Amino acid sequence: MSKSEISACTTEVKPYHHGDLRRQLLDAAANLIREEGEAALSMRKLALAVGVSRTAPYHHFSDKQALLCAVAEEGFRRFRRIVTTRLDTAEPAVVIDEAAIRLFIRRYIDFAVNNAEYYDLMFGGHLWKSEQLTASLKGEAYTSFKVYVDQIRCWQKARLVSSTVDPLRYAQVSWSTLHGMSRLLIDGIYLDSEAVAAMSDAAANMFWQQLQAA
Amino acid sequence: MSKSEISACTTEVKPYHHGDLRRQLLDAAANLIREEGEAALSMRKLALAVGVSRTAPYHHFSDKQALLCAVAEEGFRRFRRIVTTRLDTAEPAVVIDEAAIRLFIRRYIDFAVNNAEYYDLMFGGHLWKSEQLTASLKGEAYTSFKVYVDQIRCWQKARLVSSTVDPLRYAQVSWSTLHGMSRLLIDGIYLDSEAVAAMSDAAANMFWQQLQAA
DNA sequence: ATGCAAATATAGACAGCGTCAAGATGCCTT
DNA sequence: AAGGCATCTTGACGCTGTCTATATTTGCAT
Structure with missing residues (x-):
């Protein structure tokens, strides 16, 4: 007697093959991390959450x-859509001013804070120190960074930013600032959420001044 | 027959009471984290490392x-000694220039990278989101930050930095930068260790320019 | 259509984890 | 000497990641 015969009398028919497991695992994982923290995510809870046995996920992912990694990859997709949309456009932005920088910073911080479950994985030590880091994943991250650097180079050629600025160094330092603010907020070290806007604007002012330096 | 009688014939006499367990646990914990990463630290391995049974540590620490927390506290002690030594002195620094800022930045990054096992705990989410965070620990962190802000206020009063600078915002943003750089280096996202000095100096330039802003 | 391989799901087992409960041992005070 | 207290030990529990072996289903070749 097959299981489907047993469950046939109930309203819910649960087929042996789940059909969409990989996708649902990724979503459920993100949800679990968001709600209970990364530490609380276990393969077994995850499997239970989507209604399969504890070892089923291992047919879609070799490892926890x-x-x-796959969740992080999903994160990078969202990241690109939200943050780098305007920077990635074919025609380089014709205007660059403090307001534009402010907007970019707010977008970045917003993404990090409101998608902490992804941000943690994307730019956390777990992944990057783990050797498991996919080439495609590493590429995705480096590409995002390169786009950022190239944007600055482009502005510089168009005489929109000072020629004394080293685009690579500026990119490294300013990204550090954004990452640092994000981490301090996510990790609960900066608690005053009222201050986020003011901090972002102060950072924008600092970046802008640096870009205009004589 | 007591255990000491058994081991009396060997060169190593192991008394029932360890005598110095708490101290050794703290040191061994830092070592284990340094060598194998925070995730690899387990209470059982730790106990084994210092030569006691698995539950012995629970008589000195209620929890993992x-x-x-205690390790982090130790970290803050070292942090203050190394980083804020010059800032904490009674007489405020009479000179403040880009070189001084460079030095401070390098000290900070140096500490973070070379004491990653402490830095992770001190400024990582594990601690700060855990409710367990001791009042004294939180105080230690806030004091460090406050010293930083007050230093800037002091310089401002002495007309050494521009009056347009908001000390609190500047402190928040510049600390974010330092924290971000540290994290990116520790987590292996910034790999080029050659570039650390150049990045630090670029950051110093940025900070200095901001402080001198008209 | 039939049969067989591949994909997918399952239960069982193992070592390691944090930590609680009960008992053993040694030190210190009275 | 006696007894209380700090310290350390063993035993146990439920949780974890993941290996192995087994069962079910799908899809393709015949």
């Missing part, structure tokens, strides 16, 4: 680490 | 979390 591999699963987390 | 409590143990980590």
Whole structure:
């Protein structure tokens, strides 16, 4: 007697093959991390959450680490859509002013804080020190950074930013600032959420001044 | 027959009471984290490393979390000694220039990178989101930050930095930068260690320019 | 259509984890 | 000497990641 015969009498028919497991695992993982923190995510809870046995996920992800990698990849997709949309456009931005920088900073921080479950994985030590880091994942991150550097180079050629600025160094330092603010907010060290806007604007002012330096 | 009688014939006499367990646990914990990463630290391995049974540490620390808190506290002690030594002195620094800022930045990054096992705990989410965070620990962190802000206020009063600078915002943003750089280096996202000095100097330039802003 | 391989799901087992409860041992005070 | 207290030990529990072996289903080749 097959299981489907047993469950046939109930309203919910649960097929042996789940059909959409990989996708649902990724979503459920992100949800679990968001709600209970990364530490609370276990393969077993995850499997239970989507209604399969504890070892089923291992047919879609070789490892817990591999699963987390895939979640991070999803994160990078969202990141690109939200943050780099305007920077990635074919025609380089014709205007660059403090307001534009402010907007970019707010977008970045917003993404990090409101998608902490992804941000943690994307730019956390777990992934980057783990050797498991996919080439495609590493590429995705480096590409995002390169786009940022190239943007500055482009502005510089168009005489929109000072020629004394080293685009690579500026990119490294300013990204550090954004990452640092994000981490301090996510980790609960900066608690005053009222101050986020003021901090972002102060950073924008600092960046802008640096870009205009004589 | 007591255990000491058994081991009396060997060169190593192991008394029932360890005598110095708490101290050794803290040191061994830092070592284990340094060598194998925070994730690899387990209470059982730790106990084994210092030669006691698995539950012995629980007589000195109520929790694994409590143990980590204590390690972080040790970290803050070292942090203050190394980084804020010059800033904490009674007489405020009479000179403040880009070189001084460079030095401070390098000290900070140096500490973070070379004491990653402490830095992770001191400024990582594990601690700060855990409710277990001791009042004294939180105080230690806030004091460090306050010293930083007050230093800037002091310089401002002495007309050494522009009056247009908001000390609190400047402190928040510049600390974010330092924290971000540290994290990116520790987590292996910034790999080029050659570039650390150049990045630090670029940051110093940025900070200095901001402080001198008209 | 039939049969067989591949994909997918399952239960069982193992070592390691944090930590609680009960008991053993040694030190210190009275 | 006695007894209380700090310290350390063993035993146990439920949780974890993941290996192995087994069962079910799908899809393709015949």
